Amino acid sequence: MFHRLAIFAALAALPLALPAAAQGKPVLTVYTYDSFVSEWGPGPAIETAFEAICACDLQFVAAGDGAALLARLRLEGTRTKADVVLGLDTNLTHAAAETGLFGLHGLGDVDFDMPVEWEDDMFVPYDWSYFAFVGTRGADLPTDFRALGASDAKILIQDPRSSTPGLGLLLWIKAAYGDEAQAIWEGLADNIVTVTKGWSEAYGMFLEGEADIVLSYTTSPAYHVIAEDDDTKVAVPFSEGHYLQVEVAASIASSDKIELANDFLRFMVTDAFQSVIPTTNWMYPAVTPTGGLPEGFYSLIVPDTALLFGADEADHARDVALEEWLTALGR
Amino acid sequence: MADRAGPVTGRARVRAGVLPVVGAVGRVAVTRTGIAGVAATLAVLALTLGTVAAVLIRAEGGFRIGPQDWAAIRFTLWQAALSALLSVALAVPVARGLARRRFPGRAVLVTLMGAPFILPVIVAVLGLLAVFGRSGWVSQALGLIGFDPIGIYGLHGVILAHVFFNLPLATRLILQGWLAIPAERFRLAATLDATPRDIARLLERPMLRAVLPGTFMVIFLICTTSFAVALTLGGGPRATTVELAIYHAFRLDFDLSRAAVLALIQLAMSGAAALIALRIAVPVVTGAGLDRSVRRWDADRLALRVIDALWITLAATFLLTPLAAIAARGLPALADLPVQVWAAAWRSLWVAGLSVAVTLVLALAMTLAIVRHPRMGRWMEPVGYLAIAASPLVIGTGLFLILFPLTDPVALALPVTALVNAVMALPFALRALVPAAAEVESRFGRLADSLGMTGTARLTRLTLPRLRRPLGFSAALAGALSMGDLGVVTLFADPGQATLPLLLYRLMAAYRMDQAAGVALLLLGLSLAVFWIFDRGGRVDADV
Structure with a gap:
């Protein structure tokens, strides 16, 4: 009897959770990560802009972060409802391509404004930034990994096993130092205050004063300048160069709305999409909009060298680098 | 202290059905209790081992630890x-x-x-x-x-x-x-x-x-x-x-x-x-x-x-x-919380309410079965504690694998969150309820049996009133835990249906740490309120 009651309660509650039915327009389903669709992310503005021209209903489905997004797609396989997947980065595209789920974009040559040449017939970049250590203006902060390891600056990083920036730092050091990477990590070990599960924990702890610098992006200070009128947060330029994060989207080959999906990818590299990115995702747009970037973005540091593994290299380097990281910090 | 052994003998007699008439009537009630208990236990097993099994079935190849x-x-x-x-x-x-x-x-x-x-x-x-x-x-x-x-x-x-x-x-x-x-x-x-x-x-x-x-x-x-x-x-x-x-x-x-x-x-x-x-x-x-x-x-x-x-x-x-x-950190931001907070707070309260209901039903069914059928209870009780040790990530993934072929998991995000939260709170409810229920059985079981008090009457007149305090505590914990939990379903959270903890994480991910601190304080306040209401409700006339 109790059981029937519980089931009844659950069923009675169901209609509240069901989404409103679409009104006859074709529905384009875009899988993305959670912060993209949040009220403060690019999602809402982009949905409005695309629906104004597509005669369709754009529906976002959110799953954690980029890695969770790919995991979900792998769980669903060919039965996935996704037409477009938006929010993978270059560390995931190798594994993503291997699933065989993605189609070619056929966009032709797009004039991207990125520090690297982009040639990929499957994944279309929509924004990018450099990983960087963010600290406080005026503090005397080391400007390369060796100096950082030798200093007594306290740093906060994220775990590469659960966080995208954490994995980025692993590849950054690997790309800059190759076989010496483990030695670099051993030097950093006593500077690392702690390792957090995700970016939010580390950044929050940094703002509360738990460390001198935190692993984030070169574009992070733009938020403080633009939204808070606070120019005390700065990214520290590193002489080894900075590792890039490029965020990409692609269509699902088996989608029955492949035309619409490709329309979306094409829309993605236009001003209407790109102009939303800087002050919602706090990244550089992949194609600079006609009006340029917001004011605060021009005061950011611009690294001399951009580091980036190709998709295949990244996949291999990751396992080696993770092993070295665990050895260096695990003792 | 001379009567220490008394209740034990009493329970033993009930179990053995010494009084033939009472024994016969007792057995009917006992069966229904047993079935409800087994059903609740199976539900917990499905969520814990069942989800792991779903992941294992989907997995390819061997493993190496x-x-x-x-x-x-x-x-x-x-x-x-x-x-x-x-x-x-x-x-x-x-x-x-x-x-x-x-x-x-x-x-x-x-x-x-x-x-x-x-x-x-x-x-x-x-x-x-x-x-x-x-x-x-x-x-x-x-x-x-x-x-x-x-x-x-x-x-x-x-x-x-x-x-x-x-x-x-x-x-x-x-x-x-x-x-x-x-x-x-x-x-x-x-x-x-x-x-x-x-x-x-x-x-x-x-x-x-x-x-x-x-x-x-x-x-x-x-x-x-x-x-x-x-x-x-x-x-x-x-x-x-x-x-x-x-x-x-x-x-x-x-x-x-x-x-x-x-x-x-x-x-x-x-x-x-x-x-x-x-x-x-x-x-x-x-x-x-x-x-x-x-x-x-x-x-x-x-x-x-x-x-x-x-x-x-x-x-x-x-x-x-x-x-x-x-x-102190959240107070300044309370005044300018984003409007979405209130909808999220309402959703969280709704999920918490549902969790409380499910927790109480499961916990009560299992508690009564454990107390009245000690032999079955020996296996039932540990199962009740399993959920707490289940990996949220694996439960989420397993549920996703089970639900995906059947329906759109996103549409079920909130009810599933409530269900999982309820099972997560079950161990605490059992911890509070089982000893109390055993006490009720040992103190009043003999009297109730001799009066032929069984079934609903026994439940509503004897057991429930005596369990009011642990029930209130269980409901309080289930509600408050559910309020604060991000849920195992972040794998298929509905973007438009954020709960308060998810909103807090979203604010942090969007650099809005001050507003996040405000939401944290709101969440703390609401969780405490939920806890207090249920916990007090369980002991309205108690002086402790």
Whole structure:
């Protein structure tokens, strides 16, 4: 009897959770990560802009972060409802391509404004930034990994096993130092205050004063300048160069709305999409909009060298680098 | 104390059905209780082992448990055992103090002290760091007198955080043990001029012997699934727990078989811990009393007053200071919270309400079956504790795999969150309900049987009223835990249907740390309110 009651309660509650039915327009389903669709992310503005021209209903489905997004797609396989997947980065595209789920974009040559040449017939970049250590203006902060390891600056990083920036730092050091990477990590070990599960924990702890610098992006200070009128947060330029994060989207080959999906990818590299990115995702747009970037973005540091593994290299380097990281910090 | 053996004989007689008529009637009720209990147990099994099985079926290829996984298992067990031991050891004097003292604000203090347990992890960690962090209050105070900041990161940090989380729960569970000792015993002890030492030996130690193993086990289990807390305060990959190893397998390698096997290891560790603890625990046999609240004539000595005051003050300071930090941080932002907060708060309350209902139904069904059918209960009870040790990531993935072919999992995000939260709260409900229900059976079972009181009448007239306090406590915990939980369903959360904790994470991900702090304070307030309402509701006319 109790059981029937519980089931009844659950069923009675169901209609509240069901989404409103679409009104006859074709529905384009875009899988993305959670912060993209949040009220403060690019999602809402982009949905409005695309629906104004597509005669369709754009529906976002959110799953954690980029890695969770790919995991979900792998769980669903060919039965996935996704037409477009938006929010993978270059560390995931190798594994993503291997699933065989993605189609070619056929966009032709797009004039991207990125520090690297982009040639990929499957994944279309929509924004990018450099990983960087963010600290406080005026503090005397080391400007390369060796100096950082030798200093007594306290740093906060994220775990590469659960966080995208954490994995980025692993590849950054690997790309800059190759076989010496483990030695670099051993030097950093006593500077690392702690390792957090995700970016939010580390950044929050940094703002509360738990460390001198935190692993984030070169574009992070733009938020403080633009939204808070606070120019005390700065990214520290590193002489080894900075590792890039490029965020990409692609269509699902088996989608029955492949035309619409490709329309979306094409829309993605236009001003209407790109102009939303800087002050919602706090990244550089992949194609600079006609009006340029917001004011605060021009005061950011611009690294001399951009580091980036190709998709295949990244996949291999990751396992080696993770092993070295665990050895260096695990003792 | 002469009648100590009385109730036991009573229960044995009921079980054997000595009175033929009563036995026959009893068996009908017994069957229905049994079926409900088995059904509830199966539901828990489906959510725990069933989801692991779903992941295993989907997995391809074999698995290998590497040295890193063994290191994670060792660290998990070690930190969980230490955390549980310390939480329980500290909770005993605090609970004793609270049990034998009356002072203004005591009820509020008991409720407030429960708050750390129901906080979302990230909020609690930031609160702790505001006090114990490198630039926290303690370090700042030390800096004023020329000392270095304290280093919180390391195994001691993990344990400090776990004690912060679990001392309140341990205190509550042990306090309930104290309050369950019938007032007549203390009255009798007073008339016999018993010293505090006599009371400890005759009344308190047997109670602790019954309550402590279960309390230790529950906290041990909670700590085995710790991930973000252990990692953040542990200071790095040395503090890798099994749950983090599961993340590694799932996210980086998409190795479902390794994730599932690690989840099974986690469940096996917990199952074993639950079996051992329940074996060690000796049922409370305090004898029949008249259900009155306790007055303590023995504790009027000055030395005891000072000791109790000291323990209560220490615990309250330790638990409340980080809460004060959270409140201080969030207060300025409360005025300009984004509008979405209110819809999210409403959704969270709704999910919490549903969780409470499901928890109570499951817990009551299992409790009655465990108490009335001890042989079945021996297997049923450990199953009830499994959920707490289930990997949230694996439950989420398994549920997704089960639901995806059938329906759109996103549409079910909120009800599924409520269901999973309910099962997660079940162990605490069982911890509170089973001893109380056993007590009711042993005290009033004979009388009820001789009156032929069975079925609904027995449930509504005898059992439920006597269980009101633990039921209220269970509902309070289930509701508050559900409020603060991010849920296992982040894999298929509905973007338009964020709950309050998800909104908090979204604000943080969007750099809006001040607003996030405001939401954290709101969440703390709402969770406490939910806890207080249910917990009070369970003891409207009680004076404790």
